[in-house]
Amino acid sequence: MAEPIVYGFPRSTFVNIVRLVLTHKDVPYVFKDLETVMGRAEHLALHPFNRVPILRHDDFTVYETSAIVSYIDDVFTGSRLTPQDLRGRARMNQWISAVNSYFYPYMIYHVTHERLVFPELGIASDEKVVSHALPQIELGLGVIERELARGADYLIGPELTLADFYMLPCSFAFGLTDEGQSMYRKFPAFGRWRDRMESLPTTRRLRAGLPLRAPIPHAREWATSHRPKY
Numbered sequence: 001m002a003e004p005i006v007y008g009f010p011r012s013t014f015v016n017i018v019r020l021v022l023t024h025k026d027v028p029y030v031f032k033d034l035e036t037v038m039g040r041a042e043h044l045a046l047h048p049f050n051r052v053p054i055l056r057h058d059d060f061t062v063y064e065t066s067a068i069v070s071y072i073d074d075v076f077t078g079s080r081l082t083p084q085d086l087r088g089r090a091r092m093n094q095w096i097s098a099v100n101s102y103f104y105p106y107m108i109y110h111v112t113h114e115r116l117v118f119p120e121l122g123i124a125s126d127e128k129v130v131s132h133a134l135p136q137i138e139l140g141l142g143v144i145e146r147e148l149a150r151g152a153d154y155l156i157g158p159e160l161t162l163a164d165f166y167m168l169p170c171s172f173a174f175g176l177t178d179e180g181q182s183m184y185r186k187f188p189a190f191g192r193w194r195d196r197m198e199s200l201p202t203t204r205r206l207r208a209g210l211p212l213r214a215p216i217p218h219a220r221e222w223a224t225s226h227r228p229k230y
């Protein structure tokens with residue numbers, strides 16, 4: 001079988017979830033950067049909703065990160081990242097959905113875009129978007145903090161699962177903002193989880209292979225297409 005192909009752009013949060021999982025399972029793969037064709041026919045043929053990542057494995061193409069990482073975990077050998085017991089699996093899926101619904105939108109779409117992505121393109125931050133997001137992020141981090149304060153190393157217990165790799169890229173990017181750095185000081189158990197996740201050989205290996213952070217040219221359009229209006 002051919003090596004799987006991951007399509008995306010290098011700074012994408014969701015693309016990096018997929019790359020972390022492939023790296024952790026030691027699956028060789030090819031990365032195809034779609035930056036210059038985002039939103040064009042070539043991209044939309046792979047993802048009709050105009051997003052990344054997309055995975056191609058031989059003649060099989062799939063989009064949506066949760067579908068992609070479940071497929072990878074099921075199809076490839078290497079450390080299993082899905083609990084076998086049904087309640088553990090439900091708890092993992094609960095966190096995956098929570099990242100999609102309650103963490104990613106506020107940490108990334110709202111704060112990281114306003115504080116990093118837009119200013120890097122010469123677009124001023126919208127303070128209303130940031131102010132609206134911060135209490136939502138604080139609420140989410142409080143929920144994680146209570147979970148982790150019970151003593152487990154990872155989000156759902158003693159074992160690393162897909163849920164941890166789902167949370168990692170959001171927590172990394174938000175941690176690059178001033179707001180992230182000051183908020184993280186209030187959540188010590190979450191800080192220990194972050195240190196543990198950032199120190200994993202998987203995380204170090206992926207980061208070492210990524211290009212230096214550079215502006216995301218196609219993100220210029222997000223200031224009109226995606227920006228919330230308050």
Ligand SMILES: N[C@@H](CCC(=O)N[C@@H](CS)C(=O)NCC(=O)O)C(=O)O
Pocket residue numbers: 012013014015038050051052053063064065066
């Ligand atoms: N529900 C999708 C969300 C993917 C998503 O929002 N990806 C972002 C990058 S992290 C994207 O494609 N943004 C491109 C754009 O909006 O132009 C998934 O789980 O894969």
